[in-house]
Amino acid sequence: MRITFLGHACFLVEADGKRVVIDPFLTGNPTAPIKPEELNVDGIVLTHGHGDHTSDAVAVAKANDCPIVAVVELATLLARKGAETVGMNTGGTYEWNGIRVKMTQAFHSSSYEDEDGLHYAGQPVGVLLTMGGKTMYHTGDTALFSDLKLIGERHRIDVTALPIGGHFTMDPVDALDAATWIGAKHVIPMHYDTFPPIRQDGASFVRRLEERGLIGHALKPGDTLEV
Numbered sequence: 492m493r494i495t496f497l498g499h500a501c502f503l504v505e506a507d508g509k510r511v512v513i514d515p516f517l518t519g520n521p522t523a524p525i526k527p528e529e530l531n532v533d534g535i536v537l538t539h540g541h542g543d544h545t546s547d548a549v550a551v552a553k554a555n556d557c558p559i560v561a562v563v564e565l566a567t568l569l570a571r572k573g574a575e576t577v578g579m580n581t582g583g584t585y586e587w588n589g590i591r592v593k594m595t596q597a598f599h600s601s602s603y604e605d606e607d608g609l610h611y612a613g614q615p616v617g618v619l620l621t622m623g624g625k626t627m628y629h630t631g632d633t634a635l636f637s638d639l640k641l642i643g644e645r646h647r648i649d650v651t652a653l654p655i656g657g658h659f660t661m662d663p664v665d666a667l668d669a670a671t672w673i674g675a676k677h678v679i680p681m682h683y684d685t686f687p688p689i690r691q692d693g694a695s696f697v698r699r700l701e702e703r704g705l706i707g708h709a710l711k712p713g714d715t716l717e718v
Contacts, residue, residue: 492625498522498712506623514544524713537561538631540603540612564613591621597633625649635665640672651675654682656689678707
């Protein structure tokens with residue numbers, strides 16, 4: 492599995508010739524290393540409806556003739572804009588073309604804003620994405636919650652992406668406990684440094700992971716990790 496960090500909470504995941512992008516936020520993202528029209532993918536996975544996770548989802552789906560996999564309420568909203576969507580919900584699993592998505596709970600909020608106003612977008616989720624025999628757990632935007640330990644115990648997780656920004660999500664202190672509970676082989680901090688309220692030190696977080704015997708990677712936008 493090859494994982495490229497595209498800034499904020501957006502990742503391009505590749506394995507066995509398939510490519511999936513999670514939470515495409517490139518337009519309007521000051522840290523994005525590429526433009527949405529440069530993405531060539533077989534699917535899009537969304538954790539929730541906020542604009543800093545969905546801004547390019549419809550455009551990328553149409554350009555690539557590929558599905559958006561999202562919670563059913565958010566999927567319905569995006570389908571109305573002409574995108575192909577697959578609506579799911581927490582605990583559900585969907586498989587296509589050698590790609591497997593399982594949705595887990597997350598503690599956050601979720602809405603989708605467009606020219607018609609603000610819309611209810613269902614529950615926020617985390618995503619267990621399995622490709623090429625490897626599993627990435629993208630927790631989505633979330634607070635710390637104890638069932639992260641259960642998710643780690645029930646699944647063999649090769650890499651997890653955890654928010655550390657604070658303010659809107661867990662901070663580095665909470666993320667350290669989350670990483671310990673999940674027990675992934677590799678940990679990537681995300682959802683920090685994009686905007687002033689979520690400034691954090693990713694390198695310091697990685698050092699604190701190492702003190703717990705965990706392997707962390709403070710990827711810069713455009714960096715790639717192979718697991």
